[in-house]
Amino acid sequence: ELKVEQNPLFLSMQEGKNYTIYCNYSTTSDRLYWYRQDPGKSLESLFVLLSNGAVKQEGRLMASLDTKARLSTLHITAAVHDLSATYFCALHAGNMLTFGGGTRLMVKP
Amino acid sequence: DTGVSQNPRHKITKRGQNVTFRCDPISEHNRLYWYRQTLGQGPEFLTYFQNEAQLEKSRLLSDRFSAERPKGSFSTLEIQRTEQGDSAMYLCASSFADFPAFNYGYTFGSGTRLTVV
Numbered sequence: 411e412l413k414v415e416q417n418p419l420f421l422s423m424q425e426g427k428n429y430t431i432y433c434n435y436s437t438t439s440d441r442l443y444w445y446r447q448d449p450g451k452s453l454e455s456l457f458v459l460l461s462n463g464a465v466k467q468e469g470r471l472m473a474s475l476d477t478k479a480r481l482s483t484l485h486i487t488a489a490v491h492d493l494s495a496t497y498f499c500a501l502h503a504g505n506m507l508t509f510g511g512g513t514r515l516m517v518k519p
Numbered sequence: 520d521t522g523v524s525q526n527p528r529h530k531i532t533k534r535g536q537n538v539t540f541r542c543d544p545i546s547e548h549n550r551l552y553w554y555r556q557t558l559g560q561g562p563e564f565l566t567y568f569q570n571e572a573q574l575e576k577s578r579l580l581s582d583r584f585s586a587e588r589p590k591g592s593f594s595t596l597e598i599q600r601t602e603q604g605d606s607a608m609y610l611c612a613s614s615f616a617d618f619p620a621f622n623y624g625y626t627f628g629s630g631t632r633l634t635v636v
Contacts, residue, residue, distance in 0.1 A: 414561075441623065452610060453562070453627040460623065498561050505575065506552065507612075507625060509561030 412437050414501050416510035423489050424518055431513045433482040433499035441502035442482045444473050446495045447512070453498070456484075489517045523628035525611050531634045532601055539597045540631045544613030551594050552625070553586055554610040555579065562610055568594060569616055601635045608632050 413436040423429050433442070441460055445453040457466045459475035459482060466473050470493065472485045482499055496514045500507040524543040532538050544551045550569050554562035565584070566576045570591040580586075583601075588594040598605055611628045 443625070445627075450632075452629045455624055455626075458623045500561075506564045506567060507562075508564065511561050512559075 412501070412503060412508050414499060414508050414510040416497075416499055416513050418513060419511060420514045420516075422516045422518065423486075425490055426488050428488065429486050431484040431486075431497055431499075431515075433484070433510055435480050435482075435499075435501045435508075437501075437503055438477065438480075439501050439503045440477075442475050443500040443502065443507065444482070444484055445498045445500060447498065448495050456497075486515070489515075491517050491519060493517050523611055523613050523626050525609075525628035525631050527631060528629065529632050529634075531636060534603060534635055535600055537597065537599045538601060538633065539595050540609055540611075540633075541593060541595050542611030542628060543593045544611070545626055546592070547615070548613035548626070549591070549616045550614045551588055552612040552614070553594070553596050554612065556608040556610060556630075557606075565596075598633075601633075603635050606633055606635045 415434045417432050443458050444456040446456055447453050457473040462477040464475045470487045475482045494517045496512045498509050498512045500509045526541045530538055552567040553565040555565055556562040564577050565580050566586050568588040571588050583599045586596045608630045610630045612625045614625045
């Protein structure tokens with residue numbers, strides 16, 4: 411059974427600090443997605459990572475993929491309150507996306 | 520194209536009633552997916568269509584659930600004899616089947632939040 415695991419599940423951080431969210435998965439895949447979800451809202455696409463060693467950056471968020479380790483990371487640099495949300499990784503395998511459990515990020519002033 | 524559209528946004532129903540949700544995907548996309556998300560969890564795959572053909576169904580999709588995409592455009596998800604455990608956000612997404620280099624994305628709709636009382 412395919413498993414996608416994120417940690418931590420909950421992250422409370424101060425503005426200005428850096429942190430990393432980890433996404434481990436149990437099968438080979440050529441595509442890993444990161445999404446953001448605000449409370450009561452749908453999923454906003456952040457990044458699509460397509461190959462081993464892929465790195466993408468947008469603003470204070472940077473995502474990377476290590477297909478050999480079956481690991482993706484989402485790094486947050488100098489967090490601001492607007493980044494407070496739940497972040498999901500999702501693995502493309504078998505013609506669908508399988509999601510991790512999500513990381514709820516709270517950035518405090 | 521305004522993206523993936525889902526209706527209704529919210530539905531409150533009594534246990535035992537039937538409900539139907541609609542999803543209008545991005546018109547160029549030939550794949551359409553249904554996911555269910557309960558509070559505090561990640562979305563879980565239910566089923567997907569390529570054009571009008573339903574190609575895969577999760578074991579989460581019990582006999583009370585049925586989905587259709589009759590003309591390969593919009594899709595409906597019906598839940599019969601609703602139970603309190605069916606309360607969740609139902610998300611629809613669409614994509615290209617062959618994921619061309621210019622578009623690897625899955626586009627999600629705003630979802631339908633179902634509350635069974």
